[in-house]
Amino acid sequence: MNHKLLDKKIWWLIVVEVAALSLVYFLVIRPQQIELRRIKAEVQEKEALYARLAALSGLIDELREKKAAIGKTMDRLLKTRERGEMGLVVPASLMDIFRESKVAVISIRPVPEKAEGDLLISSWDISILASYHELGHFISRLERSADFDRIDSLTISSEGSSLEHRAQLIISRVSLLKSEQEKK
Template sequence: HEFSAFLSISSRGELMNIRLMNKKIWFLILLEVAILSLFYFLIIRPQQIELRGVKIEVQEKETLYVKLSVLSRLIDELRQEKASIGESIDHFLKVRERGERGLVVPASLTDIFRESKVEVISIRPVPEKVEGTLLISSWDISILADYHQLGHFISRLERSADFNRIDSLSISSQGSSVEYRAQLVISRISLLKKEQDE
């Protein structure tokens, strides 16, 4: 009987120990959960928020970089267009300057007219031509002169240092008159200046 009572007391003690151990285990589990929760909310969660903010900032900077790249490309295109317009304006001004210069009758040609005593019917500048590095300025001339005056005029042109060639020449008589009508194109050839090449 005493032995049975001893076993009963031992069983109750073990049961109490098991219950106490279970309480300790649950307490440890709850403590671990609490520690993990604190670790998440105090360390991991702020880092996630910070990382999300960094990602947003990186995306904003990437968007800004794309916009700046587009803007830079537009600026380059505008600069190229500006340079092209500037070149076109320079070319136009040079062409106009050459055209205005071509409208002027060279003084040396006026002297030849006077010395030869020919009658100038018309003189018309021909549009300038560029052949390689050469600029060709020409004049279409119509004159009225007798045989000797015409010969002197042509001879004087051929000796002139200001005119390099006679491109065309046609002579027609004026019926019973001793005068002849001459139609000719004379040219002056010069080297293009560097700014004209450009």
């Protein structure tokens, strides 16, 4: 009889142990496994995001370098364009001297600019028609002007009448190049 009672107790213990183990599995182990899978999936997502961000960071650095190179090219092109426009435009003060001196301007052609150190030399090849008196007045006004104008060459030839003479001049204006700080 003792033996039967012992068997019943063992069976009850086995049932209680199975129930306890089931409870431990369903209440502790299984939720932890689910949480572990969720954390692993989240870590994989974060690693994939980190890899994409690293690739984008490299791309951003490359784009910044390209932007800097394009910026330098644009600055160089703008400087070239600015210098080109300055060479094509005859300053208003020079045009005023033409008018005041009553000389007839036949042609004006820009001469390529030269940069010498911090100086920019803009030149024009100018052909005018005037009397000696008008030509002398023109040269005098040009040399007295507040701008740094100079006559690089002067050739005078007679036209049909002795009163009118054709003068071929190369006039230069010396100015300071703009520094990087002044441009900003």
